[in-house]
Amino acid sequence: MKNNTIKNINTIDELAKFADYSFLNTLVCDPLANQDGQNHNPREVFNGHYVPVTPTAIKDPIYITHSKTFFKELGFADSLAKNEEFIKMFSGDTSNIKKPLKNIGWATGYALSIYGTEYYMQCPFQTGNGYGDGRAISILEAVINNKRWEFQLKGAGRTPYCRGADGRAVLRSSIREFLAQEHMYALGIPTSRSLSLYTSKTETVTRPWFNENSYSRDPERMIEENVAISTRVAPSFIRVGQLELFGRRARKKEHPKALEELEQLVLHAIKREYQDEIDENSSIEEKVILLALKFRERLTSLVSNWIRVGYCQGNFNSDNTAVGGFTLDFGPFGFIDIFDPEYQPWTGGGLHFSFFNQPEAARKNFNSFCSALMPLLESNQNALDNLAGIRSGFAKEMNEKMEKMWTSKLGLKKYDEKLFNELMHLMLKSETDYTMFFRELSSIPKDISSLEISFYRKINDKELQNRWNKWLETWKSKLSVSSEDLKTVNPKYTLKEWFLVEAYEKANNGDYSLILELQEIMTKPYLEQSKQVEEKYYLKKPSNYFGVAGISHITCSS
Numbered sequence: 001m002k003n004n005t006i007k008n009i010n011t012i013d014e015l016a017k018f019a020d021y022s023f024l025n026t027l028v029c030d031p032l033a034n035q036d037g038q039n040h041n042p043r044e045v046f047n048g049h050y051v052p053v054t055p056t057a058i059k060d061p062i063y064i065t066h067s068k069t070f071f072k073e074l075g076f077a078d079s080l081a082k083n084e085e086f087i088k089m090f091s092g093d094t095s096n097i098k099k100p101l102k103n104i105g106w107a108t109g110y111a112l113s114i115y116g117t118e119y120y121m122q123c124p125f126q127t128g129n130g131y132g133d134g135r136a137i138s139i140l141e142a143v144i145n146n147k148r149w150e151f152q153l154k155g156a157g158r159t160p161y162c163r164g165a166d167g168r169a170v171l172r173s174s175i176r177e178f179l180a181q182e183h184m185y186a187l188g189i190p191t192s193r194s195l196s197l198y199t200s201k202t203e204t205v206t207r208p209w210f211n212e213n214s215y216s217r218d219p220e221r222m223i224e225e226n227v228a229i230s231t232r233v234a235p236s237f238i239r240v241g242q243l244e245l246f247g248r249r250a251r252k253k254e255h256p257k258a259l260e261e262l263e264q265l266v267l268h269a270i271k272r273e274y275q276d277e278i279d280e281n282s283s284i285e286e287k288v289i290l291l292a293l294k295f296r297e298r299l300t301s302l303v304s305n306w307i308r309v310g311y312c313q314g315n316f317n318s319d320n321t322a323v324g325g326f327t328l329d330f331g332p333f334g335f336i337d338i339f340d341p342e343y344q345p346w347t348g349g350g351l352h353f354s355f356f357n358q359p360e361a362a363r364k365n366f367n368s369f370c371s372a373l374m375p376l377l378e379s380n381q382n383a384l385d386n387l388a389g390i391r392s393g394f395a396k397e398m399n400e401k402m403e404k405m406w407t408s409k410l411g412l413k414k415y416d417e418k419l420f421n422e423l424m425h426l427m428l429k430s431e432t433d434y435t436m437f438f439r440e441l442s443s444i445p446k447d448i449s450s451l452e453i454s455f456y457r458k459i460n461d462k463e464l465q466n467r468w469n470k471w472l473e474t475w476k477s478k479l480s481v482s483s484e485d486l487k488t489v490n491p492k493y494t495l496k497e498w499f500l501v502e503a504y505e506k507a508n509n510g511d512y513s514l515i516l517e518l519q520e521i522m523t524k525p526y527l528e529q530s531k532q533v534e535e536k537y538y539l540k541k542p543s544n545y546f547g548v549a550g551i552s553h554i555t556c557s558s
C-alpha cells in the first residue's frame with residue numbers, strides 16, 4: 001500500500017496523490033454511456049453500475065463554509081477550502097483538473113421502495129431505469145490515513161437520472177444538510193460527512209415555496225433561489241435502493257449479466273462498508289448472510305440513536321437508506337421540538353415515516369434489502385433459510401436496541417416498561433420539549449418545578465403534578481448513573497428548523513455569519529456552552545412558529 005498518511009494537504013496536487021479510482025475496474029460502466037460524460041439528458045440506463053458524467057459548475061462560486069473537524073481528520077489544511085483550484089473542483093468545475101484526478105465523475109442508478117413497496121413509475125420512462133442520482137455526482141475516491149472515502153457533489157447539475165429536473169440544490173437545503181451532517185456526527189451517530197459548501201449569487205433556480213407566515217401544507221408560489229453545491233463524503237454512497245435495482249434485475253433475469261452485476265455490487269458494498277467484519281476469503285453465500293446480519297445490527301442501532309436525539313429522517317425510503325448503516329440524505333429531516341410520536345417534518349411524508357414509526361420503517365427497508373440479496377442465494381436453500389431468519393429477526397433486534405437506548409437515556413440498570421410508559425404519557429400530557437426535558441432530567445431535579453422550563457403548557461393540574469413527582473421519585477430510586485453520564489446521552493442542543501430559518505434569510509443576503517455560528521454550536525451538542533449560547537439556543541419553539549410553513553414543515557427538495 002502506498003504511503004497515505006501525510007498530515008497536511010495544502011493543494012489539489014497534494015490531494016491528487018491520494019486519489020484511487022481502482023473501483024472503476026471492478027464495477028461495470030453503463031455500456032451505452034458517452035465516455036466523455038457529456039450527455040446530461042434524462043435517459044434509461046439498462047445495465048452497469050455507474051454512468052460517467054461531468055458535473056456542471058455553479059456560476060461564480062462563493063465560499064460559505066467547510067467542516068474544520070472533517071478537514072482535520074482528512075489532513076486537509078483549512079486554507080485549502082479557499083484555494084482557487086479546490087473551490088473550482090468542489091463547485092463542479094472539473095474542466096482543468098490534472099491527472100491522476102479525473103474530470104469525469106459518476107452517478108449511479110437506484111430503485112425505490114416506499115415502506116417496503118416496490119416502485120417503478122417514478123421515472124419518466126415508468127420502468128425505474130431512469131431513476132438514481134439525479135443531482136449527486138461523485139468525483140473522487142481517495143485513501144487517506146488508510147481510510148477510503150468517496151467525495152460526492154450534491155447539486156452538481158443534471159445526470160441521466162435527473163428526470164427532466166435541473167440537477168441543482170438550493171442554498172436553503174444545502175445549508176441544512178451541511179450543518180446537519182456535522183451535527184449528527186458530533187451527536188455520535190454514523191452519518192455521511194460534510195466537506196464544503198459553495199453557493200452562487202448569479203445563478204438561481206425556481207422552486208415551489210410558501211407565502212410568508214403561511215400555514216399551508218402545500219407550496220403556494222414559485223420563488224427564485226440561489227443554488228449551491230455541498231460536498232459530502234462517506235466510505236460509499238451505496239443505498240438499499242441501489243442493491244434493489246440490481247436485485248430486481250437479477251430476479252427478473254432482465255439481461256444475461258444481471259446476477260453477476262448484483263454480485264459485483266454486493267462485493268463492492270462489503271469492501272467499502274464491512275471490510276473489517278467480513279472475511280474476504282469466505283464464500284459469496286457466507287458473505288451475504290454476514291452482510292445481512294451486520295447491516296441489521298447497524299440499522300437498528302442507527303434508528304434507536306435517531307430517536308435518542310429526537311431526529312426524524314422524514315423520507316425514510318429505501319433509496320435514502322445507506323447500506324453502510326449511516327444517516328444519508330438530510331432532505332426533509334427534522335429535530336423534534338414538542339414531543340409527539342407522530343411528528344413528521346415533511347409535508348409529503350405520511351405517518352409511516354413519523355418519529356416513533358422509524359423502527360417499523362427501518363424494518364420495511366431491511367425487508368427490501370433482504371429481497372435484493374435473495375437472487376445470490378437461489379441455489380442454496382440453507383442460506384435462503386438463514387437470510388429469512390435474519391429478516392424475521394429484525395423486529396426483535398430493533399426492539400432490544402430501543403429498550404437499550406431508553407435504558408441508557410434514562411440512566412437505568414435495566415429497561416423498565418412501566419416507568420417508560422408512564423413517562424411517555426406524562427410528556428404528552430404536559431406538551432414537552434423533547435430535547436430540553438431530557439437535558440433537564442439529566443440534572444436529576446428535586447421535583448418537577450425544574451422540569452417546567454421544558455413544558456409548553458403550565459401544569460396547574462394537581463393530579464398531573466402528583467403523577468410527575470411520583471414518577472420522578474420512582475425514576476430516581478432506579479437511577480444508576482451520574483448526572484454527567486446522563487448528559488453524554490441527552491444532548492443540550494439540537495439543530496431545529498426554526499434556528500435555521502434566520503440563517504437561510506441572512507445567507508440569501510450574503511451574510512453567512514449565522515451558518516458559522518450554528519456550525520460552531522451544533523458541533524458541540526452535549527456541552528453546556530456559554531450563557532449567551534444557552535439564551536439563544538436552549539429554548540422552546542416560540543408559539544408563533546407553530547404550524548408555519550417552512551419552519552414547522554417543509555417540502556422535499558427545499
Ligand SMILES: Nc1ncnc2c1ncn2[C@@H]1O[C@H](COP(=O)(O)OP(=O)(O)OP(=O)(O)O)[C@@H](O)[C@H]1O
Nearest residue numbers: 132133134135136162165166167168329331556557
Ligand atoms: N433538482 C433536481 N434535479 C434532478 N434530480 C433531482 C432533483 N431533486 C431531487 N432529485 C432526485 O430525485 C430523487 C429523490 O429526491 P430526494 O430528495 O430523496 O434526494 P436528494 O435529496 O436529491 O438526494 P440524496 O438522496 O442523494 O441525498 C433523488 O434521486 C434525487 O437525485
Ligand SMILES: [Mg+2]
Nearest residue numbers: 319320329331
Ligand atoms: Mg434522496
